[in-house]
Amino acid sequence: MGGWVAIGATLVVVGIIATILAGMGQWTRRDLLDPESTGTDGGRALAHILADRGVDVRVVRDRHALEAALQSAGGTDRTPAEATLVLPDSPLLSDATFEKIADSALDVVIAQPQARAARVLFDAELSGYGTDGPVAPACALPAAQRSGAILPGTLFAPPADGDVTACYTVDQDAALLQRTRAGRTVTLIDATELFTNSTLTANGNAALGVNLLGGRSTLIWYMPSAADADAGDVAPSLGELTPDWVSPVIVLLLLAGVAAAVWRGRRFGPLVAENLPVTVRAAETTDGRARLYARSGDRLHVADRLRIGTLGRLARLLGLGRTTPANEVSDAVADRLGMPRAQVRGILIDDRPGTDRELLALSDRLRDLERRVHQAVRPDTNPPTDSGRTP
Incomplete structure (x- = not known):
């Protein structure tokens, strides 16, 4: 039975290592552009620069904390908060929730844009990624002109209407879109390639981050959590999709397989020396x-x-x-x-x-x-x- 114990211990160790690696991968994803993270993909450097310039940086990690921060900045159901809101296009948020939050502040920066943000807020679409070298602003937006060239990440195909400002254009696409309506400004930019700790010092990234996020005295940096997901938009789990009898049957089959392996498995004993039937001389x-x-x-x-x-x-x-x-x-x-x-x-x-x-x-x-x-x-x-x- 010692061999089976060793096999079981090995499986347990492999499971623990796999769990740790999976957790590390999830942590890396959660760490992306986190204003309190010092990792290469975090955003703590930009948050500290803004704080040193007198901006009140407030990091919120759930919907309740976000609502409280917006209210403290003067936001109500009808009046947007006098603050800048960093909003990621998180799949945890439904379209309705995402649009509602995007309307809750005077300045909103979509820092991790996906196709949904481009479509819902700008009637645009994702068109490409990156360039071979830095790109100049090539637009009238003061925040971009003061920042200079950047090496963009995601590119967007801007809409045809004239109230959208497109900056850092590559052919017909742009790395930054901004729309201002009724005193509210929404900016779409791939901050994951510009404002992280590892890329902030390149080109005009730091200046652009300060100009876009530091325009008001209060900055609300929202990092959605799994608890913020709308119940109706959460995909059902595999256990919810399968009948109740499937899980017990799977467990029973696994136990039967283990029992059969123990019953029929070969038990290796100590090595036994056997004499050859004849002796062949070296000569x-x-x-x-x-x-x-x-x-x-x-x-x-x-x-x-x-x-x-x-x-x-x-x-x-x-x-x-x-x-x-x-x-x-x-x-x-x-x-x-x-x-x-x-x-x-x-x-x-x-x-x-x-x-x-x-x-x-x-x-x-x-x-x-x-x-x-x-x-x-x-x-x-x-x-x-x-x-x-x-x-």
């Missing part, structure tokens, strides 16, 4: 291989086997490691015997026998070389009399 194996090499005429293979054995023995004689490259062993042998390195390398590595006679000559040279190294290293002992002419 017979060597002779058999030699006959196969001779029959196939594979002289290079035989020469390699002779050299490998000789190199191993020479490395041990010279005190070298088992993993020492052949060329280093060859150089060490040449230095020990005072022979030219090229000559020793030819014997141990380079020479390629083309006939049986040359192969026998190579075997003799290998044996002689090993004998000489043995005499040089251990002069008081008898050198080996046979280097293994038979591979």
